[in-house]
Amino acid sequence: MSENQGAGCRVQGAGDDGTPGTRHPAPGTRRVGVFVCHCGSNIGGVVDCPAVAEYASGLRDVAVAKANMYTCSTVGQEEIKKQVKEHGLDRILVASCTPRLHEPTFRRVAEEAGVNPYLVHMVNLREQCSWVHAADHATATEKAKDLVRMGVARIRRLEPLSARELGVERRVLVIGGGIAGIQASLDLAAQGIGVVLVERTPSIGGRMAQLDKTFPTGDCAICVLAPKMVEVLHTPGIRLLTYTEVREVSGFAGNFDVRLERKSRYVDEDKCVGCGACSEKCPVSVPNEFDESMGKRKAIYVPFPQAAPLKYTLDSKNCIHFKTGKCGLCKKVCPVGAVDFDMKPEEVRLRVGAVIVATGFDPYVPHIRGYYGYKEYPNVITALELERLINASGPTRGEVLRPSDGKTPRRIAFAQCVGSRNWKSTSNKYCSKVCCMYTMKLAQLLKEHYSDMSVSVYYIDIRAAGKGFEEFYHKVRSVGGVEYIRGRPARVLEDPATHNLTIRAEETLLNKITEREYDLLVLSIGMDPPEGIENLQRLLGISRSPDGFFQEVHPKLRPVDTARDGIFIAGCAQGPKDIPDTVAQAKAAASSAAAMLVRGKVTVEPLTAFVDEALCEGCGLCVTVCPYGAPRIVDTKEGKRSRVEEALCHGCGTCAASCPRLAIACRGFSDEQLASEAAEAFGGGADEEAR
Amino acid sequence: MTPGGAPEAQKKRSTENGSSDAKSAEGGPLIVEDSVFTGAEHDPDFVKQIIRYGGKDVQTCLQCGNCTGVCPVSLKTPYKTRNLIKLCQYGYKRIFFTIPWICAGCHRCHEHCPADINPAEVFVAIRHIEVREKGVPRFIRDSTALILRHGFGAIPSDDIKRYREKEGMPPLPNTLPGYRKVLSELEALFRKTRFTELIGLETGEGAAGERKARERGGEASK
Known part of the structure; x- marks a missing residue:
């Protein structure tokens, strides 16, 4: 309360000696423009916005302060540009709603007006002031003044930054060959984007292939699915890898490095023509997983007649040859010599720009x-x-x-x-x-x-x-x-x-x-949730919701995005859903991935953490706490040091806060910038003394 | 189960609607309108009260009826576990007094409940509420008196004796003379835990106490 009273006194002072609306500090200093938004009655109905603007105009380095009805409107934006021109502003402070809503808007306005977009700062007068103090107009106005004063202290210390742009790999890794993976792959290929479709079982088709009819129309499931499976095989832009598992995913949006393992199916896919002679002769009969163990299959088999690719797979666990070294009938009868008992798992490394996770249920x-x-x-x-x-x-x-x-x-x-x-x-x-x-x-x-x-x-x-x-x-x-x-x-x-x-x-x-x-x-x-989802979650560094399925960023507005840029989810991997919803999500994920890749580059926000290598001791705490896997320990001439991969960093500041040597800082959130703001809040700010 | 315990509401409704004029030959109302719940019987705090006395939140019950299906009491009586939980949700507190004592406490309902409610515990909570608000019900007092006297909460009926004979089982032993010591220990326990005080039974005070107990026991068996 004492701060508020202090601020109140100073308003009085500002009103006495300052000219409301405009004020020109000495040349050579920073020139801040303050725009106080009424937001209709959202802020204006509680906070006395003109009084806040008047107060702001008296603060150090503030060249101009205005109150507008809707700062985010076209009129409000033009007003900012006009004031930049008129007063030669180099910093823009908008006191309005949360930066989550309009920070991009005002950054763009700044850029258009020739001001560095990272010299824009937003003070939240709505969620953090008018909405929570609706009953007390006078105190709310005092708090608004405090917030603006803090914001000005912060903006004076901001440094110009520029966003970096990186090239992208125009190829998508789709994990899971069910209807979601199939649909996403086809949609991406249709846009000329390369696809690597990975499926861990011998055939694509997934759960939908097991179903008889579909509700409520009664279409035959395989009749509508099989043509899509065939299309996957014949689309040149899609590289299909069945009987393959994802082992490693590193890198960042636009440039993921992926390591896959092609499990050995003991049948050469290039040679096998799918004639079935091997299966006919195979003496081993085991429950067929595809039939939910209601039926039987041989040890060398295709799971179902429409399997794609129609290539046989040898199940070494049940094969007599692998148990005793005898039999080998399949090898003898194969007309093309495709059976190879000595086949070894193969590693595939590739680079992709985005990942779609469609692992089903x-x-x-x-x-x-x-x-x-x-x-x-x-x-x-x-x-x-x-x-x-x-x-x-x-x-x-x-x-x-x-x-x-x-x-x-x-x-x-x-x-x-x-x-x-x-x-x-x-x-x-x-x-x-x-x-x-x-x-x-x-x-x-x-x-x-x-x-x-x-x-x-x-x-x-x-x-x-x-x-x-x-x-x-x-x-x-x-x-x-x-x-x-x-x-x-x-x-x-x-x-x-x-x-x-x-x-x-x-x-x-x-x-x-x-x-x-x-x-x-x-x-x-x-x-x-499907078997192995924990492992895949670890590989991809994305999160899961309490139900065990993968978590979307926003349940309504970003339903197929994950917290890790460039990784999307579709279908039952995100939670139980029917075929129409799955297909819709697959299309959405394909579209989101394409939107990123078609641009050809990704923007890397400059508001990232960086390490002062002179202070760093390479303790690795930052590596442990980072939710995005951005910092890693590298060997330098001076010893172990941490380095932050900027493309992975989200600027959350966890590493900076945890670093015991204070070696990490976040751009736009340096200790000095934050401390100046805090100092203003408690009345000990340097700006106050300067006045 | 028909909600039978709302005579005031019934009277009020029937006079309001003027239907009390329409009488059958026996003098009862011809049209029974009180089968309509008006909300007057609803106690909005009942759900919270159950939680306070150790029960779970009955509002999460899906009314699937699995509890009824596994309940040995529901099988043999008109009381259905699910239905009682529904009445808890509704806040029909009045009807509950004396009913929850019928629960045998086998906890099968808890084992099967998909909402993880544990109806048996809910009924225990309601017993607590009843004891605090209305005192211990008569039949509990009566059976306590019987326990102190005979060692049984209920005196075996002649039917049971006949069944045992028919099945070739030996007759039930008369526990009383042989187990006097146990009964006096039980009585000491009841007194120590102030259970006797709670049920308003002055036991063990020489012949008078025993006589009182006998009287109560006699009433109960009528």
Whole structure:
């Protein structure tokens, strides 16, 4: 309060001897223009803006001070330019809203007026003054004066800086070959940007390839996906690397250095023609992961008929040759000599300008947590397993057969929210978003395939928000005749003789406990973050949200950007979503990456940290604390020293604050600049003495 | 469950609407309008009160009914766990007095609850609230008296004796004469923890205390 009173006295003084609006200090000193913004009534309704401007005009080095209605408007901007010309200003202080909103605007105005854009400073009179002191106009005005005085102290010490521009590599690394990765790759290639599409399994296609039909339209999933997969193979701008993992990503936006490992598939991709002779002769039969282990594959295999590329892969874990050194039938029968037992993993190094992470999801596995007798009772299966059963290219050629006896079930129940919406540590808290809809789709398909089958759905809430979704729900209930039971299954008991299942649940809308018998129980499982996401997160240096998926910078306005420039996310890597949302995000990520690369260069902000090597002892604390991996320790003639890679630095100041030797400083936020501001706040400023 | 404990609200409503004129032959109202919740029975602080007494936030309940499905009491009585939690959410405090004592405290509901609420603990919290606001309910006092007298909270009925005979089980032993020492220890414990004071039972004061207990026990068995 004493500072405020002090400031009040000085206003009085300024009013007495200074001419309001304009003041010309002695030549050779700095010439600051102060622009106090009313922001309509946002600031002007609380703070006496003309009084603040008048006060500012009395401060040291202030050449002119004005109050405007909207400084950010065209009129306000022109006013700044006019004052720069008239008073020969070399620094511009805008007292208005947060710099997060309009700092770029005023930097641009400065540049257009011939003032170095880094000699612009913003004082926040809105979020930090008028909005929080709306009840006390007089004190708010005093605080505004204090803030402006602090700002002037700071701006007097700012140094001109210039942004650097660096060239970019016009190529994008897309991680993950599901529908998101495929769509992003195609969109980038269509804009003439090179793409390296990396997939860790033997084929692209991802989870969408496993599905039978898609909701709510009932399109065949593989029929709409396969043409895109083929397009990927035949687009010259896309280099497809399947059975490949990302091992290292370093560098910065525009220039990432990437190290990949091509795992050995023991089949020469260039030679293999996909005839399948090897697989036919292979004597080993193991569960096929693509069929969710409902079907079998050989030890040398393609996961599904439409696989792209149609190149065989040898699974060395299950191969007799790798276990005993015998067999080798596949090698003998291969007409082109593609099988190579001595193949070694291959390292690929390349440089890319941007990275799109489209790593998708893993289905929730209920047996780890012993859900409803899954993997204990044969007739409890997951919805993804049912997808494979009902799929014409699946292990049963599209026939839905009970695992226990191979008969067609007559009574099927679905249990919703398995592994989702559960606050116990064994499950996910979030709603997986797609399960309500895919259950409707599967129920509809079952009814179409087997008209006499009864289908019941145990649900807690039905979430059918989407284009055509509620209409689909209506159709499934009316035409489909699917029975919806509101209640979470409480117990599932199996009759050991028939393997039929009895579900006990409260039908909450009836307030009654019911027990009903079914032939098959389908668990509508949710989505988990994919296996290995922690490792990839570490490699990329991006963050994840509490749900385990990758975190976007802003949930609404920057949905596919990560905190690390040049790295984008798309599809289920960011969180559970359906195919239309995934494709939309893939297109958004491709567009964001392209926007950066088409320009041909990236601007590097000069507001970065730098190391005074004379003071640095190379302790490495800065390396530990930096969230962006910008500083690193290098060997110099004088010993170990820290160096900050400016293109990686975000100017957050963590390293500068933590450096025990005070060897690191941030441009635009030097100790002197900040201390002068603080000194003004507490009335001990040099400027005050100078007056 | 029908909300039956709102006679005042019922009276008020029926006179307001003039429907008290319409009487059946027995004198009861023909049209029962009090099945409409008006909000008058709503206690907005109930949810917070439950938390204060150790229960979790019932507002996070999804009403999935899993608790009811696994509850041994819900299976055999008209009280459904989920429904009681819903009434907690609604703040229908009045109906709760005496009902939560029916919970056997097996905690199965907690084990299955996806919202991680633990209805059993909620009912314990409501018991605390009831004891503080209304005192210990009569049947608890009665059964305490029985425990001090016979060592049982409830005297085995003739039905149980018959079932045991039918199943070829030996008759229940009469615990009283053999376990006098245990009963006096139990009584000391009740007194030491001031439980006897809480339930308003002056036990152990010679023959008078025993007689009182016997009287109460007799009332309870009626």
